[in-house]
Amino acid sequence: MEWWGVIAQYSNTPTLRYSIIPFFVVMLIVERIEEMRRWSDAERRQGRKIAFVPTMGFLHEGHLSLVCDGKKRGDRLVVSIFVNPQQFTPQEDFSAYPRDFGRDRELLEMAGADVLLHPSVEEMYPQGYQTGVRVENLSALLCGAFRPGHFHGVATVVAKLFNIVQPHVAIFGCKDFQQLQVIRRMARDMSFTVEIVGHPTVREPDGLAMSSRNAYLNGAERQAALCLSQSLRAAEDLARDGEKRASVILVRVAREIANEPLARLEYASLCDGETLAEIDELRDGAVLALAVWIGKARLIDNIVFQL
Amino acid sequence: MEWWGVIAQYSNTPTLRYSIIPFFVVMLIVERIEEMRRWSDAERRQGRKIAFVPTMGFLHEGHLSLVCDGKKRGDRLVVSIFVNPQQFTPQEDFSAYPRDFGRDRELLEMAGADVLLHPSVEEMYPQGYQTGVRVENLSALLCGAFRPGHFHGVATVVAKLFNIVQPHVAIFGCKDFQQLQVIRRMARDMSFTVEIVGHPTVREPDGLAMSSRNAYLNGAERQAALCLSQSLRAAEDLARDGEKRASVILVRVAREIANEPLARLEYASLCDGETLAEIDELRDGAVLALAVWIGKARLIDNIVFQL
Numbered sequence: 001m002e003w004w005g006v007i008a009q010y011s012n013t014p015t016l017r018y019s020i021i022p023f024f025v026v027m028l029i030v031e032r033i034e035e036m037r038r039w040s041d042a043e044r045r046q047g048r049k050i051a052f053v054p055t056m057g058f059l060h061e062g063h064l065s066l067v068c069d070g071k072k073r074g075d076r077l078v079v080s081i082f083v084n085p086q087q088f089t090p091q092e093d094f095s096a097y098p099r100d101f102g103r104d105r106e107l108l109e110m111a112g113a114d115v116l117l118h119p120s121v122e123e124m125y126p127q128g129y130q131t132g133v134r135v136e137n138l139s140a141l142l143c144g145a146f147r148p149g150h151f152h153g154v155a156t157v158v159a160k161l162f163n164i165v166q167p168h169v170a171i172f173g174c175k176d177f178q179q180l181q182v183i184r185r186m187a188r189d190m191s192f193t194v195e196i197v198g199h200p201t202v203r204e205p206d207g208l209a210m211s212s213r214n215a216y217l218n219g220a221e222r223q224a225a226l227c228l229s230q231s232l233r234a235a236e237d238l239a240r241d242g243e244k245r246a247s248v249i250l251v252r253v254a255r256e257i258a259n260e261p262l263a264r265l266e267y268a269s270l271c272d273g274e275t276l277a278e279i280d281e282l283r284d285g286a287v288l289a290l291a292v293w294i295g296k297a298r299l300i301d302n303i304v305f306q307l
Numbered sequence: 308m309e310w311w312g313v314i315a316q317y318s319n320t321p322t323l324r325y326s327i328i329p330f331f332v333v334m335l336i337v338e339r340i341e342e343m344r345r346w347s348d349a350e351r352r353q354g355r356k357i358a359f360v361p362t363m364g365f366l367h368e369g370h371l372s373l374v375c376d377g378k379k380r381g382d383r384l385v386v387s388i389f390v391n392p393q394q395f396t397p398q399e400d401f402s403a404y405p406r407d408f409g410r411d412r413e414l415l416e417m418a419g420a421d422v423l424l425h426p427s428v429e430e431m432y433p434q435g436y437q438t439g440v441r442v443e444n445l446s447a448l449l450c451g452a453f454r455p456g457h458f459h460g461v462a463t464v465v466a467k468l469f470n471i472v473q474p475h476v477a478i479f480g481c482k483d484f485q486q487l488q489v490i491r492r493m494a495r496d497m498s499f500t501v502e503i504v505g506h507p508t509v510r511e512p513d514g515l516a517m518s519s520r521n522a523y524l525n526g527a528e529r530q531a532a533l534c535l536s537q538s539l540r541a542a543e544d545l546a547r548d549g550e551k552r553a554s555v556i557l558v559r560v561a562r563e564i565a566n567e568p569l570a571r572l573e574y575a576s577l578c579d580g581e582t583l584a585e586i587d588e589l590r591d592g593a594v595l596a597l598a599v600w601i602g603k604a605r606l607i608d609n610i611v612f613q614l
Contacts, residue, residue, distance in 0.1 A: 128582075130444045131462070131496035136437045155438070163498040189438035191340055191470040236328055275435075 017126040028115045028178045033164050040166040048075040052167030057081035058098040059107050062202035062210035067173045068200050073169045077286050080117040087153030098215045133159045135182045141276045155186045170194050175201040175209050177302045210303045216297035224262035225294045228301040231256035244282040264293040335422045340471050347473040354475035355382040359474030364388035365405040366414050369517035370511035374418045375476045378474045378507050387424040394460030405522045425553045440466045442489045448583045449485050462493045477501050482508040482516050486611045523604035532601045535608040538563035541597050551589040552578040573598040
């Protein structure tokens with residue numbers, strides 16, 4: 001892809017701009033932090049609004065829907081693909097995380113991303129790297145209790161990516177609800193100027209929330225994985241019938257999961273949508289979040305209650 | 308000072324700019340993060356280079372020499388005064404740290420600062436604040452071993468201030484050598500674009516390194532405090548005579564401090580100037596750093612060896 005980059009550079013010169021742009025869809029692939037920063041500096045100086053979608057790649061329709069949202073919100077769109085070792089716990093297999101850079105690149109080109117930022121681990125965390133960002137309270141709850149250090153890794157990489165990309169707006173999926181709240185809090189606490197947008201969860205036709213980790217599921221497990229969205233829908237039905245007690249709602253969710261032999265519930269929690277603290281009684285803006293093991297895959301899902 | 312701010316705002320309109328600027332020295336006093344950011348955005352859009360000197364106030368000639376340096380390095384100079392509770396350990400008395408805002412303001416006006424950023428603790432760390440920045444290895448050494456959490460507090464507030472002020476260059480005193488290295492590492496690791504400048508330690512005529520904490524010293528203690536710079540000079544003399552063994556140099560420093568009845572050595576260390584790891588043999592760029600208690604005051608000093 002090297003020559004695309006060359007064209008993109010020259011396409012900013014007056015003579016070439018009009019002759020090349022109409023014939024090629026140009027997406028820059030950037031591997032170096034310095035190059036990304038120069039690009040963002042130049043775009044910002046020209047008054048353009050930069051939207052940013054950070055991902056770990058192996059893109060699915062959920063990601064692409066973030067990308068479409070980003071296209072609308074900014075004059076320029078940067079998408080990053082970086083499988084961040086810092087957010088894998090020692091028990092989790094960083095090297096086995098699914099990757100398909102060629103396919104991701106094609107998808108992002110078609111979706112109209114302007115830059116694909118794809119740094120190496122050495123570029124992001126060179127020898128001697130030792131700085132971390134922690135959002136203390138939010139990181140310890142829900143998934144954080146089972147994945148110690150995970151959200152520190154998330155907060156660290158997102159803070160660093162914000163400094164590299166310098167976006168005006170960044171879009172994250174609501175499927176990773178706790179991640180979204182950690183990033184919102186981090187951005188506010190550290191006085192980043194980036195607007196954080198939460199994008200609704202994208203689901204398969206049968207209700208399964210889209211996730212790169214769904215690739216781990218075999219046929220029977222894929223069917224079993226429906227128990228996550230089904231249990232959330234059962235909880236919604238209860239709420240619609242007027243049930244407010246967290247205990248009753250959570251027992252119902254646990255029973256739905258227990259009915260699926262291939263599933264093991266890690267946690268289900270009804271919590272405040274901002275602090276993520278557990279609540280006893282359902283209220284507007286409350287979140288029901290759960291994590292379920294299906295075979296080797298740890299899947300998460302959630303709903304936000306609008307009462 | 309409110310009306311100065313009003314004038315400074317209107318002085319950007321063409322009619323008022325030339326009539327007011329020549330007659331008034333205008334220093335904006337900014338207490339709100341949002342206002343600071345708007346100012347910095349506007350200056351950056353006009354292509355001006357912003358220099359930044361973060362302080363905890365109670366300014367002395369050491370600070371003012373950073374301010375003069377900042378004036379030369381940027382088109383605009385922002386100085387912050389914020390006594391940061393996060394960098395005081397539980398045993399240290401945050402409320403007793405010396406403060407004199409009126410005097411500081413006058414000094415900075417005379418020195419030609421463009422903005423004095425003076426946020427409240429509530430503005431910097433509002434309810435629910437929970438994000439920290441840690442530079443792990445560097446923060447555990449030297450002073451960090453005796454002031455647990457101190458450098459996490461420093462890294463956190465400086466990262467936040469960088470996001471608020473958006474400087475091109477920030478100036479820190481070399482007297483706080485470990486702090487300088489922690490900040491350099493944090494800025495590099497997090498991909499901040501800020502150039503970090505270390506400014507040489509400013510000393511009293513008799514050699515005492517300038518510090519706001521010198522205000523804690525009574526007459527006898529002020530005299531006793533000379534043992535810090537004198538012990539460093541003794542180490543320098545040894546090095547000039549060809550001594551390279553850290554053990555010999557450190558014993559000499561310890562003896563100098565022990566000779567002063569009012570002084571108690573907390574640590575003295577000969578270490579690598581970047582990693583701060585202890586070294587056995589003197590080399591170019593090595594640092595001799597020490598912390599000494601004189602009465603209630605904990606004083607630090609250091610020298611960098613150029614061989």
